[in-house]
Amino acid sequence: MHVDEFRTGLRAWLDEHDLRPVHDGSLDGHMAQLSRVRRALFDAGWMRWGWPEHAGGLGGPVILRAVLGEEVVARDLAEPGIYTLIEVLAPTLIRYASPELLGFVPKLLAGEETWCQGFSEPGTGSDLASLSTRAVRDGDAWVIDGQKVWTSLAQYARRCVLLTRTGGPGHRGISAFLVDMDSPGITVRPIETMHGRDEFAEVFFDGVRVPAARMLGAEGQGWEIAMSILPDERSSCFWQRIAYLYNRLDRLLAEAPAASPRQLGEAFLDLHAIRCRSRLTQHRRTRGDRLGAETSVDKVLLATAEQRLFDTARDLLPGAVEYGDSPWREEYLYSRAATIYGGTAEIQRNIIAKRLLSLGNE
Amino acid sequence: MIDAADLALLSEGLRSAMAEARSAAGLDAALAELGWRELLEESPDEAVALVFGLLGETGAHAPVLNDVLLHAMKRPLGGVVALREDGLAFGRPGEPSPADLDPALGLCRVAWEPLTDEALAAGRRALGLQIVGAGRTMLALAREHALARTQFGRPVAAFQAVRHRLAETLVALEGAQAALEHATDPMTAKLGKALAGRAGLTAMRHCQQVLAGIGFTAEHRFHLFARRVLVLDDLLGSASALTREIGESLEASRIVPRLVDL
Numbered sequence: 354m355h356v357d358e359f360r361t362g363l364r365a366w367l368d369e370h371d372l373r374p375v376h377d378g379s380l381d382g383h384m385a386q387l388s389r390v391r392r393a394l395f396d397a398g399w400m401r402w403g404w405p406e407h408a409g410g411l412g413g414p415v416i417l418r419a420v421l422g423e424e425v426v427a428r429d430l431a432e433p434g435i436y437t438l439i440e441v442l443a444p445t446l447i448r449y450a451s452p453e454l455l456g457f458v459p460k461l462l463a464g465e466e467t468w469c470q471g472f473s474e475p476g477t478g479s480d481l482a483s484l485s486t487r488a489v490r491d492g493d494a495w496v497i498d499g500q501k502v503w504t505s506l507a508q509y510a511r512r513c514v515l516l517t518r519t520g521g522p523g524h525r526g527i528s529a530f531l532v533d534m535d536s537p538g539i540t541v542r543p544i545e546t547m548h549g550r551d552e553f554a555e556v557f558f559d560g561v562r563v564p565a566a567r568m569l570g571a572e573g574q575g576w577e578i579a580m581s582i583l584p585d586e587r588s589s590c591f592w593q594r595i596a597y598l599y600n601r602l603d604r605l606l607a608e609a610p611a612a613s614p615r616q617l618g619e620a621f622l623d624l625h626a627i628r629c630r631s632r633l634t635q636h637r638r639t640r641g642d643r644l645g646a647e648t649s650v651d652k653v654l655l656a657t658a659e660q661r662l663f664d665t666a667r668d669l670l671p672g673a674v675e676y677g678d679s680p681w682r683e684e685y686l687y688s689r690a691a692t693i694y695g696g697t698a699e700i701q702r703n704i705i706a707k708r709l710l711s712l713g714n715e
Numbered sequence: 716m717i718d719a720a721d722l723a724l725l726s727e728g729l730r731s732a733m734a735e736a737r738s739a740a741g742l743d744a745a746l747a748e749l750g751w752r753e754l755l756e757e758s759p760d761e762a763v764a765l766v767f768g769l770l771g772e773t774g775a776h777a778p779v780l781n782d783v784l785l786h787a788m789k790r791p792l793g794g795v796v797a798l799r800e801d802g803l804a805f806g807r808p809g810e811p812s813p814a815d816l817d818p819a820l821g822l823c824r825v826a827w828e829p830l831t832d833e834a835l836a837a838g839r840r841a842l843g844l845q846i847v848g849a850g851r852t853m854l855a856l857a858r859e860h861a862l863a864r865t866q867f868g869r870p871v872a873a874f875q876a877v878r879h880r881l882a883e884t885l886v887a888l889e890g891a892q893a894a895l896e897h898a899t900d901p902m903t904a905k906l907g908k909a910l911a912g913r914a915g916l917t918a919m920r921h922c923q924q925v926l927a928g929i930g931f932t933a934e935h936r937f938h939l940f941a942r943r944v945l946v947l948d949d950l951l952g953s954a955s956a957l958t959r960e961i962g963e964s965l966e967a968s969r970i971v972p973r974l975v976d977l
Contacts, residue, residue, distance in 0.1 A: 356977055416977055423977075592977065602971045614962030615955075621965060622913070622958060625906050626890035628975050629897045635977060653886045699875075705885055706878035710858055715873050 354402055354413040360420050363399055370397075372430050378680075380550055383432045384467065384509055390431050391464025394421070400462050408447045409459030415589065416639050422593035426600065433597040434687075435552065437590040438505060441582045442468045445514055446531065449570040449578050454531055457512065469510035469534070471501040471556060472579060479700045481516075482524050482576060486558060488517035495519070495530065495568070497538075497561040503694075507541045507554035510534045516575050527575030530568055536561050548686035586695065587648035588635045591655055595628050598662055601684065605662075609669040620665045623658035630654055646708035649701040656691040656698055663688040717758055725749070726765060733775035739809030739821045742777035752792050755782055759837070767841045771848020774939050776819050778805035780841055784830060787837035797827045798838075798950050817942040830951075836904035838951050843895045843904075843911030846947050849940045850888045850918035856937050857881060857922035860929065871925070880921035887914035897975050905957055906974070912954030915944040 372390050376382025394400035403417035404410025418440065426433045439461055446458050460466040477484040486499025497517055507513070513532045520526030534541070538561035543551040570578055602620060606612070630651055638644055663685045667674045673681040692698035706712045717725070728749050736742035746766070754762040763783055770776065781804070784796045797804045802824040806812075809821030830838065858881060861872035871877050891907070891914035898907035919941050923930045930937045948954055965971065 360976075420977055599971055599973060606965060606969045606971060612962070612966045614959045614966055616962065617965050618909075618958035618960070618962030621961060621971065622906060622910055624971075625974065626894050626910050628973075629893035630890055632975050632977060633893050633896065650886050650889045653882075654890050657886075699879070702879045702882035703875070705882035709885060710854075710878075710881055712858065712861065712872040712878050712881065713870065715875060715878070 354411075354417060356414075356416060356420060359402060359413075359417050360424070363421065363424055366397060366399065367424060367428060367430075373428070374430065380552060383435060384506070387431050387435055388464035388467075390425065390436075391462065394425075395459075395463035404443065404458075404462065405447060407452075408443070408455050409462060414639050415585075416635050419589040419592040419635060422589060423596040426593050426596045429600065433593055435506060437593050438468070438470070440585050440590045440593075442470060442514055444585045445529070445569065445578055445582055448581055449529070449574070450531065451566065453566065454569075457531070460511075466511040467506055467509040468512045468514065469504050469507045469554075469556075471504050471507075471513045471515035471532075473501065473503040475500060475502050479697055481579065482527070483522075484516055484518060484527065486515070486517045488519045488528060488530065488563070490519075490565075491562070493565050494562045495565060497530075497532070497558045497563060499558050501556040501558075502544075502553075504541075504554050504556045505552050507534070507556045508543050513556070514569070516579055519572055519575075524576040525573050527579070528568060528572050529570060529575040529578045530563050532561065532563050532567065536563065538562075547689075548683045550683060550687075583648065584638060584644040587644060587651055588631070588638050591627075591631050591651055592635065594655060594659070595624065595631055598624055598659055599628075601666070602662060605666050605669060609666075612669055613665075616665045616668060620658075620662045623654070623661050627651065627654040627658050646704050649696075649704045649709070652696065652701045653698060653705070659688050659691040717754075717761060722761070722765070725754075726769070729766060729769050730773065733769055733773040736775050736777070739776045739778055739805075739819070740807070742775055743779065743807065743809065746777050746779060751779060752782060755786050755792070759783075759786060763837070763841045764844055767844040768848045771845035771850075771943075772852050774849065774852065774936070774943060776805075776809070776821070778807045778809050778821065780805055780838060781807065783837050783841045784834045787834040788831050795823070795825050796830070796834075797825050800827050802827045815946075817939075817946045819939075820943075820946060832901045835951060836898070836901040839904040839908035840895060840898045842947050842950055843891065843898070843908040846911040846915040846944055847888055847891050847895065849944050849947070850884070850891075850915050853918045853922040853937065853940045853944075854881060854884050854888065856935075856940075857884075857925040857930075860926050877925055880925055884918045884921045887917040890914065902972065903974050905952065905961065908952055909954050909957035909961060912948040912952075912957070915948055916954065919944055 372393055374386045376386055399421055401411040402413045403415050406412050425431050443458050443461055461468055474484050488495040488497045513534055515530045515532045516527055518526050519528040538559040540557040542555045544553045545551055634651055666681055667685055673679045674685045732745040781796050782792045785792050795804045795807050803822055804825045806821040806823035811818045812822045815822050861877055862870050864871050891910040894910045895907040898904040926937055929935045
């Protein structure tokens with residue numbers, strides 16, 4: 354399946370099938386809409402392209418997933434943040450799960466299940482390798498104790514891709530599991546956030562027994578698994594985020610009574626730069642290049658573009674963020690997190706300095 | 716299209732010609748000798764990317780922007796074209812012009828004639844690539860200095876504030892480079908030049924700060940690149956002017972163009 358053919362076919366299909374959201378804007382509403390969109394796109398085949406056949410996909414290049422994401426987001430069919438989560442969950446399973454666990458992937462793609470990613474911990478933000486949630490072997494199971502935080506959609510999730518410590522300190526002591534969220538001993542507490550959409554949660558593990566067959570990869574392979582999602586996050590996910598930001602600049606142009614050319618120009622330049630950069634990154638990936646530290650450049654460009662765009666919106670739509678119930682408020686506030694999640698802007702600059710500029714150690 | 720091996724060989728030839736050049740006229744002749752004009756006629760995109768990237772990096776100058784503009788206007792190569800309404804142009808042979816910020820550019824005055832859209836786009840792409848090349852050399856000079864210069868018992872490259880300035884420089888240059896690789900028409904060339912100008916000024920600011928005292932002297936090469944970037948940013952539309960123009964066109968059309976697709 355060629356990109357252009359896919360895009361043309363998809364657009365025609367979306368023109369005929371009305372999947373526009375009809376909900377109240379609540380998180381429950383967004384989640385129901387997401388499932389509806391996934392189900393329809395999966396049944397029509399669009400959601401299966403770019404995923405391998407042995408995981409329920411139809412094969413074809415990964416870039417097709419980015420094209421699909423762009424169309425979904427450009428038409429406002431799903432909230433981009435929650436839509437892109439599967440891009441960092443399904444690939445982990447596809448690369449590291451046993452054939453038996455692979456059977457879960459189609460449920461995720463088809464919107465039958467929501468999953469979450471248990472990585473961050475209260476004491477473990479930027480320094481992910483220091484995580485301390487413990488898994489101890491007990492017969493044919495592992496017993497898990499600890500706490501995760503910033504776990505998106507945990508309150509909706511059927512399963513969790515969980516990082517735990519099974520060995521000593523550092524990278525090599527980490528192992529990953531696919532854990533059922535209805536296992537006894539798991540407690541989820543949603544976190545109230547400043548932007549008012551409580552999509553993050555704390556997850557507590559208190560003597561949770563997980564069958565040994567639920568380990569992803571081998572014991573001690575957890576760090577490799579966690580790092581393996583980077584190319585997915587930094588290609589298809591980013592492209593969808595960029596599409597969303599273009600969509601919001603469209604909206605700003607439509608709504609701003611008097612514009613400021615200089616500010617609009619700056620905001621558009623930032624978007625154009627990350628769009629060009631991201632396109633090159635995805636084509637490198639399609640050619641089979643290994644994506645690595647250089648994607649920190651993409652990450653910084655994207656976060657900068659996002660914050661500049663919403664800063665511009667706040668300037669050009671005076672009061673929209675501060676008064677009444679305009680959707681700009683929530684999105685403006687959420688954009689403040691762009692330089693924090695997925696590795697802070699500072700960590701990205703550290704990586705660029707050390708790995709791309711070879712500046713040695715701090 | 717030229718193959719990769721030929722390109723690498725040509726790139727080496729160009730680089731040493733630029734390193735050895737004693738004058739703009741000398742380099743102009745050397746480039747002609749190396750087949751610059753034939754290459755420009757045959758594969759303009761590759762020719763411009765190669766030659767202007769290297770001019771930027773090496774800090775050498777030859778008045779070959781004239782050829783890029785003439786080629787885009789389908790006129791014979793070898794002449795001189797005004798770059799501003801006041802008639803400013805890269806002179807041929809290009810006698811140094813000591814009154815200007817960057818005397819090596821050999822600026823002269825000729826009659827002004829508006830550029831076609833194609834010429835403007837080709838010229839902006841070329842200048843953008845040259846600015847990014849110059850930015851990369853400023854970054855290399857600052858990096859070298861940060862690793863060599865020791866204060867408080869360690870290289871200044873070990874201080875996070877210094878590292879982050881250099882990281883920020885690379886991010887700006889890579890964003891501009893990506894845009895220039897997608898500069899295929901007047902609009903994308905305008906965006907590319909604006910991003911390049913912005914990145915060049917970012918590189919100048921951060922690298923000069925990292926170079927500190929030595930970067931303020933005329934005994935270190937940094938100032939040559941800083942002067943070059945300021946002039947190149949101004950020519951055919953500065954980052955500041957183009958950004959405003961781009962914003963005005965968004966405002967007028969109320970449409971955000973998606974200029975690049977997967």
